[in-house]
Amino acid sequence: xxxxxxxxxxxxxxxxxxxxxxxxxxxxxxxxxxxxxxxxxxxxxxxxxxxxxxxxxxxxxxxxxxxxxxxxxxxxxxxxxxxxxxxxxxxxxxxxxxxxxxxxxxxxxxxxxxxxxxxxxxxxxxxxxxxxxxxxxxxxxxxxxxxxxxxxxxxxxxxxxxxxxxxxxxxxxxxxxxxxxxxxxxxxxxxxxxxxxxxxxxxxxxxxxxxxxxxxxxxxxxxxxxxxxxxxxxxxxxxxxxxxxxxxxxxxxxxxxxxxxxxxxxxxxxxxxxxxxxxxxxxxxxxxxxxxxxxxxxxxxxxxxxxxxxxxxxxxxxxxxxxxxxx
Numbered sequence: 001x002x003x004x005x006x007x008x009x010x011x012x013x014x015x016x017x018x019x020x021x022x023x024x025x026x027x028x029x030x031x032x033x034x035x036x037x038x039x040x041x042x043x044x045x046x047x048x049x050x051x052x053x054x055x056x057x058x059x060x061x062x063x064x065x066x067x068x069x070x071x072x073x074x075x076x077x078x079x080x081x082x083x084x085x086x087x088x089x090x091x092x093x094x095x096x097x098x099x100x101x102x103x104x105x106x107x108x109x110x111x112x113x114x115x116x117x118x119x120x121x122x123x124x125x126x127x128x129x130x131x132x133x134x135x136x137x138x139x140x141x142x143x144x145x146x147x148x149x150x151x152x153x154x155x156x157x158x159x160x161x162x163x164x165x166x167x168x169x170x171x172x173x174x175x176x177x178x179x180x181x182x183x184x185x186x187x188x189x190x191x192x193x194x195x196x197x198x199x200x201x202x203x204x205x206x207x208x209x210x211x212x213x214x215x216x217x218x219x220x221x222x223x224x225x226x227x228x229x230x231x232x233x234x235x236x237x238x239x240x241x242x243x244x245x246x247x248x249x250x251x252x253x254x255x256x257x258x259x260x261x262x263x264x265x266x267x268x269x270x271x272x273x274x275x276x277x278x279x280x281x282x283x284x285x286x287x288x289x290x291x292x293x294x295x296x297x298x299x300x301x302x303x304x305x306x307x308x309x310x311x312x313x314x315x316x317x318x319x320x321x322x323x324x325x326x327x
Contacts, residue, residue: 066144067159071097072104073146077157079106088112088123088241089152092160107241108155115242117249120292123241124156129290130217130240131158136276136283137269139209141237147290158238164231170207171224171253173197184256187322199322201256206235211254212266215313216273216302217243222252223323244291246298248316251323257312270307277303 075097083090089111095104109122118126124147131145145158172183175197179185183200191197201207207227214222220242228236242249262270276283277300287296306313315321 067095067102067104069144069146071095071100071102072144072157072159073148075102077104077106077148077150079151091152093150093157095157103160105158105160105238106150106152106155107158108150108152110153111155112241117245117247118242120295121290124154125290126243127156127158127240129287130219130243132283132286132290133217133273134213136273137209137213138272139213139269141206141210141213141235142240143236143238161228161230161236161238163228170202170204170227170229170235172200174200186253186255189322189324199253201254203256204235207254208257208263209266210235210237211252211257211312212262212269212306213237214252214254215250215306216270216299218245218249218298218302219243220245220249220251220319221323222254223325224253244295244299246292246294249319250313250316251319251321253322255315255321258314260312262306262310262312267307267310270303274300274303274307 072095075095078094078096079091080094081092083092083105089108091106091108093104093106094101107124107127109124112123115123128145128147131142134140134142143159143161145156147154148157150157173189173191174180174183177198179198179200182203184203186199186201188196189199210222210227213219217240219240221239222237223239226237226239228238230236275281277287277296278284284296287299291299
C-alpha cells in the first residue's frame with residue numbers, strides 16, 4: 001500500500017511575543033475579547049495530586065525528570081508567550097521553584113471561550129479532573145496538571161511536554177479502502193477536489209489505553225494534535241477541557257477498537273477506578289470539587305457500563321463521532 005501521509009502530532013509552538021508576569025499584555029486582551037471580562041486575583045488551589053517536591057519530581061522506571069505538582073502549584077509563574085491557533089487563551093510560561101526553572105502551559109479561566117454545552121464549572125477544572133483520572137489509572141497519560149492562581153487569575157497549569165521530532169507515526173490518511181498491517185481504520189474523510197482517504201491510527205498499546213481513558217472521561221475533542229509522543233517512548237495527551245459532560249459527547253480519532261473486547265489490563269484498571277470513585281473515596285472527593293454532581297454520577301455510570309459490556313464503546317448516533325480537522 002502507498003506510504004501513509006503523516007498527520008503531525010504535537011503542540012503548536014509558542015509565539016515570539018513576551019509578556020511579563022503580572023503586566024498588561026496579549027493575555028489580557030485575549031481574555032477580554034473572548035469572555036467580555038477580565039479576572040483579577042484568585043486563590044491558590046494547590047496541587048490536586050500527591051506532592052513530591054522540587055522541579056524534578058518523579059524519575060522512576062527510566063522516565064526523565066519532570067515538573068512536580070508542588071513546583072507547578074507553588075512556583076513563580078512567568079508568561080513568556082502565547083501558543084498560536086488555540087481556541088482559548090493558552091500561555092507558554094516558565095516556572096521557578098526551589099532554585100530551578102522549568103516550562104509549562106497556563107490556561108487562565110478568564111481566557112476561556114464560553115461553550116453552550118459546558119455551562120457548569122470551567123474548562124480549567126475539567127483539565128485537572130482529567131489529570132486526576134489519568135493518574136488514578138496508573139497509565140500516566142496526561143502531564144501533571146494543577147489549578148492555581150497566575151498572572152491573569154485562576155487557571156490550569158500543566159507541565160510542558162516536548163514532542164519528539166522523530167518517532168512512530170500515530171495517525172495517517174491512506175488512499176486504500178483497508179488499513180495496512182499495524183493500523184486500525186477510523187473512517188473515510190474528504191481531502192479536497194472530490195477525493196476521499198481512509199483515516200487510520202496505529203494499532204498501538206499506548207493509544208488503546210488512551211481510548212479507554214477518553215471513554216471514561218467522555219472526551220469531546222480527541223484530535224491528533226493532542227497526542228505528544230515523547231523522546232523516551234511515552235505518549236502524553238493534552239487539551240482535556242471538553243470532558244466529563246453528563247451527556248454522551250465522545251468524539252475521537254481513536255475508534256479503531258470500537259466493539260472489540262477490552263484488554264485484561266483495561267478491565268483491571270476500570271475495576272480499580274470503580275472503587276476509587278465510590279462516594280467518600282479520596283479521588284471522588286477531589287473530583288467533586290472540580291465537576292458537578294451530575295457529571296460525577298455520569299462518570300461512575302460510564303465506568304460501570306464499560307465493565308458491564310466488556311468492550312470498547314461504539315460511536316453514538318446523536319453526536320458527531322470524529323472531530324475535524326483531525327489535528
